[in-house]
């Protein structure tokens with residue numbers, strides 16, 4: 278079976294056609310991964326770091342080609358695609374630095390007669406199922422800590438970035454990673470569904486809550502561990518004491534950057550009623566400085582959505598809001614003069630809590646804004662979602678920030694312009710946003726298991 282890749286910036290013109298990995302090739306890759314994993318696990322940390330470094334070295338001379346593939350296939354503005362590659366290398370390097378300490382044995386109990394040592398061993402063979410919204414960063418985020426901890430990885434990128442995925446397959450082959458330790462699987466959901474039913478030790482899933490639930494159901498049959506990073510509908514709360522000029526770029530970027538296709542994007546804005554006019558005017562001002570356009574155009578800030586199906590879904594969500602009385606502050610249309618999956622950055626007011634833009638995850642450049650009067654009301658509105666990935670709180674009062682942060686049902690909370698992105702900072706959600714953490718020591722602990730070794734003195 279072949280998957281066709283198209284360019285959402287240029288009226289869906291054909292980019293390429295890729296043959297998917299067959300069921301037989303997947304089964305054989307799992308068997309081979311199982312066979313080589315113990316030798317990989319028995320290497321020293323510096324040896325595993327060096328092998329992963331060789332993948333980075335293989336990517337470096339082809340960085341521009343990787344960036345162009347991301348820009349063409351998913352609509353990532355080219356300057357951001359380049360920056361993503363550099364950031365990915367930083368993540369790998371930080372994980373390398375922290376691995377030894379994170380995985381070191383530790384004595385947890387000792388008396389006159391015995392000593393108990395907690396050690397960490399890799400899970401074994403791990404399947405990673407990944408989305409398209411951060412194509413290159415997903416490699417360190419999903420596979421980096423697993424590989425460095427001594428696991429073998431079968432890594433399936435989304436079908437939306439299949440040409441990019443084949444390029445990564447080539448770069449893995451060009452690296453000095455031991456054969457079969459990191460296998461890139463090419464395919465769509467059907468291929469993913471076959472892959473997650475193979476005899477593996479864990480599945481790391483990043484993607485929509487619907488798919489995560491399906492994979493969890495399938496994995497339950499074999500009691501395979503599933504670690505999920507899923508959808509989000511994060512709130513941003515702007516209190517009456519917020520310094521709007523100081524924070525407005527963060528508010529704008531966390532919603533409209535990456536064409537609104539962030540799992541942890543600021544998807545619902547709650548504004549104290551006294552600040553509404555100031556906030557809307559400031560958002561309009563920032564928006565006037567942004568260019569929507571072809572991802573390969575160096576001047577573009579906001580590219581198209583990843584695909585036509587994503588544009589159609591977004592338009593249906595906006596139409597539902599307009600049919601039920603929402604008002605457009607700016608945007609609301611497909612921009613004139615561009616052909617592809619484009620949608621203008623859009624701000625909506627007069628939102629009711631039955632609207633799809635409030636209840637569902639909106640994966641595109643549309644921001645519903647509601648007002649509140651009290652802190653309690655703001656917290657209740659922020660928590661009014663099945664998701665719990667993150668929330669953003671804008672206030673100059675640190676006491677208030679801390680009080681509110683503790684009442685938000687989310688795995689991550691950010692204050693003003695202090696976000697939560699670092700390889701040292703565990704990333705993950707509450708509720709239907711997932712059950713695991715990547716990054717930091719916790720990220721290493723998720724992909725390893727505890728072996729307690731007690732010893733007589």
Ligand code: NAD
Nearest residue numbers: 407408409434435465466469470484485488506507508540
């Ligand atoms: P998706 O769920 O449609 O696809 C994700 C991956 O799952 C793809 O590789 C796809 O081929 C595969 N897949 C689909 N059906 C499958 C099945 N039945 N069995 C096995 N694999 C299957 O999600 P998407 O559209 O690629 O990504 C967008 C979603 O991902 C959004 O909901 C976003 O919030 C979420 N996301 C979450 C995080 C996070 O860290 N929490 C990060 C990025 C994206």
